[in-house]
Amino acid sequence: MDAPTRALYVERALWPIGRGDLRFWLAIGLLSALVAFGIYAYVYQLQRGLWVTGLNQRVSWGFYIINCVFFIGISYGGAMTSAILRLTNARWRAPLTRLAEATAVAALLVGAVFPIIDLGRPDRFLNVLLYAQVGSPIVWDVVAISTYLVASLVFLYLPMIPDLAIARDALGARAKLLGKVYSALSLGWTGTPSQERALQRGIGIMAILIIPLAVSVHSVLAWLFAVTTRGPWHSTIFAPLFVLAAVLSGVAAVILVIAALRRVYGLQPFITARHFRYLSYLLVALGMAYLYFMISEYLTEGYVLEQSTAPVLESIFLGQYAPAFWTFAVGGLVLPLFLAGLPGRFPIARACLAAILVIAGMWLKRFLIVVPGMAGPIMPWEWGRYSPTWVEIAITVGAAAAIPLMLIVFFRFFPVMSVHEMDEVEGVHAAPPRMAPAFAGGD
Amino acid sequence: MADLPDRTGPSDPTRRRLLGLFATSSAGIALAGTGLAPIAFPEAAAAQGKQRQWVMVIDLRKCDGCGDCTTACQTEHELPKNFEWIKVFEVKDERGGSYFMPRPCFQCENAPCLRVCPVAATFRDDEGVVLVDQERCIGCRMCMAACPYGARYFNYVEPPEPKHPFHKPTPQFPVPQQQGTVGKCMFCVHRTDDGKLPACLEACGMEAIYIGDLVEDIATNGNETVRLSRFLKDNDAYRYKEDLGTGPRVYYIAGHGQHLDN
Numbered sequence: 276m277d278a279p280t281r282a283l284y285v286e287r288a289l290w291p292i293g294r295g296d297l298r299f300w301l302a303i304g305l306l307s308a309l310v311a312f313g314i315y316a317y318v319y320q321l322q323r324g325l326w327v328t329g330l331n332q333r334v335s336w337g338f339y340i341i342n343c344v345f346f347i348g349i350s351y352g353g354a355m356t357s358a359i360l361r362l363t364n365a366r367w368r369a370p371l372t373r374l375a376e377a378t379a380v381a382a383l384l385v386g387a388v389f390p391i392i393d394l395g396r397p398d399r400f401l402n403v404l405l406y407a408q409v410g411s412p413i414v415w416d417v418v419a420i421s422t423y424l425v426a427s428l429v430f431l432y433l434p435m436i437p438d439l440a441i442a443r444d445a446l447g448a449r450a451k452l453l454g455k456v457y458s459a460l461s462l463g464w465t466g467t468p469s470q471e472r473a474l475q476r477g478i479g480i481m482a483i484l485i486i487p488l489a490v491s492v493h494s495v496l497a498w499l500f501a502v503t504t505r506g507p508w509h510s511t512i513f514a515p516l517f518v519l520a521a522v523l524s525g526v527a528a529v530i531l532v533i534a535a536l537r538r539v540y541g542l543q544p545f546i547t548a549r550h551f552r553y554l555s556y557l558l559v560a561l562g563m564a565y566l567y568f569m570i571s572e573y574l575t576e577g578y579v580l581e582q583s584t585a586p587v588l589e590s591i592f593l594g595q596y597a598p599a600f601w602t603f604a605v606g607g608l609v610l611p612l613f614l615a616g617l618p619g620r621f622p623i624a625r626a627c628l629a630a631i632l633v634i635a636g637m638w639l640k641r642f643l644i645v646v647p648g649m650a651g652p653i654m655p656w657e658w659g660r661y662s663p664t665w666v667e668i669a670i671t672v673g674a675a676a677a678i679p680l681m682l683i684v685f686f687r688f689f690p691v692m693s694v695h696e697m698d699e700v701e702g703v704h705a706a707p708p709r710m711a712p713a714f715a716g717g718d
Numbered sequence: 719m720a721d722l723p724d725r726t727g728p729s730d731p732t733r734r735r736l737l738g739l740f741a742t743s744s745a746g747i748a749l750a751g752t753g754l755a756p757i758a759f760p761e762a763a764a765a766q767g768k769q770r771q772w773v774m775v776i777d778l779r780k781c782d783g784c785g786d787c788t789t790a791c792q793t794e795h796e797l798p799k800n801f802e803w804i805k806v807f808e809v810k811d812e813r814g815g816s817y818f819m820p821r822p823c824f825q826c827e828n829a830p831c832l833r834v835c836p837v838a839a840t841f842r843d844d845e846g847v848v849l850v851d852q853e854r855c856i857g858c859r860m861c862m863a864a865c866p867y868g869a870r871y872f873n874y875v876e877p878p879e880p881k882h883p884f885h886k887p888t889p890q891f892p893v894p895q896q897q898g899t900v901g902k903c904m905f906c907v908h909r910t911d912d913g914k915l916p917a918c919l920e921a922c923g924m925e926a927i928y929i930g931d932l933v934e935d936i937a938t939n940g941n942e943t944v945r946l947s948r949f950l951k952d953n954d955a956y957r958y959k960e961d962l963g964t965g966p967r968v969y970y971i972a973g974h975g976q977h978l979d980n
Contacts, residue, residue, distance in 0.1 A: 402854055
């Protein structure tokens with residue numbers, strides 16, 4: 276990377292900070308309105324009780340639990356993408372890691388709120404700590420999600436320290452207050468070899484730690500279902516299936532986030548079609564693995580057709596949930612594999628389309644896990660019914676809008692691409708030996 | 719038929735009024751009101767002659783599906799109409815016949831609902847009844863997902879004004895129910911404490927419901943009193959979904975023409 280290119284890179288990385296053109300305010304306005312309406316819907320529910328939802332005695336988990344699994348899944352994918360790229364020392368990662376890590380935190384903050392939205396008595400939430408019964412999957416969830424939240428915040432913050440120093444030096448004069456924040460957060464970074472060493476060690480440890488942490492979060496979310504006696508849920512493959520679904524939807528979300536912010540922030544020179552192609556390959560690999568897991572699950576269950584599972588499977592393949600299932604299987608899983616995997620023109624557009632389909636498909640799949648599993652006849656003669664109300668839909672839409680809103684606001688104050696990391700992979704300054712072993716060749 | 723209680727009662731139940739025995743029962747339940755899951759000392763309690771291990775027997779040959787048990791339960795616990803703590807299912811068999819099956823809470827010995835509760839709001843008292851402390855319940859509904867019998871009900875709406883406004887709800891008599899928490903059948907322990915029979919049993923005109931005690935090995939439907947183990951054995955009683963390993967405390971006597979395998 277030559278000097279003018281680096282200058283442009285630095286400029287673009289810092290460009291969104293403090294900027295606000297019409298488009299920016301329009302986006303903020305629209306997203307805030309959606310989030311505000313979601314909050315209004317939640318207050319409405321708080322004042323009246325959970326009867327304002329479509330939940331009932333037979334189907335007592337619905338949109339909120341689906342959303343919890345869905346958004347935390349997206350978060351997991353963001354963290355995994357970044358961690359894998361770091362650990363494999365992929366040289367093309369530099370402009371992407373910050374976006375992936377920030378997406379992970381934003382999606383997690385949204386996902387972690389849903390178990391509380393789902394509570395009948397949110398005022399007693401602290402009982403989970405006061406009377407924690409360690410045998411309960413809910414307690415596992417609280418422990419795993421809060422640990423993972425801290426870890427993903429650290430994982431976002433650590434690689435940003437040198438960039439905060441760059442922002443401090445570049446923008447400190449222009450924005451006094453922000454400059455103070457940068458200097459406080461950059462912890463006196465000057466780029467000395469000992470600082471570099473400490474930072475690399477920290478990032479290396481976090482990149483390794485975040486993977487088992489994220490696996491644990493999604494496994495305990497799966498065990499929420501798998502430890503029950505309900506036929507369609509009581510499955511040993513659930514934890515790995517959930518983990519894989521999470522990474523799949525998360526990589527798709529990363530594709531969408533970088534595609535959107537790339538245009539908005541003028542990052543096209545640095546985030547190119549090549550990045551989308553690589554992420555597409557990742558998406559295809561994960562999608563095929565997911566397909567395999569899913570076939571393994573349905574084949575073993577469908578071949579035996581136990582009394583408790585058979586009616587639910589029938590409803591998914593042929594009955595009332597069949598439209599949702601086949602839409603997901605064909606449109607949300609198989610079609611994106613071809614869209615993203617085949618060579619040809621418009622790699623970015625195809626990657627984005629595949630990502631949208633995968634994300635929508637993975638939401639549907641979570642619906643197909645939670646709702647038919649709930650509605651299925653546990654006393655073998657009665658089906659439950661569930662249709663969400665406007666409250667659940669408004670909260671869901673608001674939550675989805677909160678993620679881009681948080682990202683846009685975050686990047687108005689913090690560098691959108693990692694300058695330091697780009698310097699490092701480009702060898703601008705003599706980097707000290709890395710903590711993370713470069714066991715896979717970069718590019 | 720597996721795991722029939724093989725206990726010989728210390729007295730001949732036919733010569734004693736069961737209700738008199740019930741009156742002295744369940745002193746230990748008062749413990750549960752403290753909000754802490756009580757530690758059960760069955761031996762100690764048994765030594766005082768107060769220990770019960772409640773079971774229910776439902777004779778499906780007699781049940782005509784009238785639903786009086788459900789109504790009586792709802793009146794007793796001041797529940798709305800969709801709260802069927804004891805719910806009567808009509809089960810169709812392959813030959814076009816049908817029978818009725820009332821389903822209370824099965825008070826499982828290995829209760830899935832109890833294990834998954836994050837705050838230990840669900841607990842077993844020392845007489846084997848699974849209770850819910852609605853002062854502690856956070857309303858996550860994990861127990862409803864875990865219960866294989868659909869016996870748990872969530873209070874979506876604000877419960878109606880209580881008939882006794884000064885009554886303080888307890889796990890033994892959770893009236894009024896609390897909005898945002900989970901409730902279920904608890905074998906009317908507030909009534910058996912006072913030597914009365916459960917509301918559903920009292921309301922059953924067909925005398926199909928028996929309440930019994932594994933320790934004394936007796937059961938009654940309010941009219942006749944039977945030796946529990948012999949009654950279950952002679953009638954080939956079964957427990958619903960026994961293969962799940964939940965250890966239900968409710969026995970069924972199969973209805974006419976009903977297959978024994980479910």
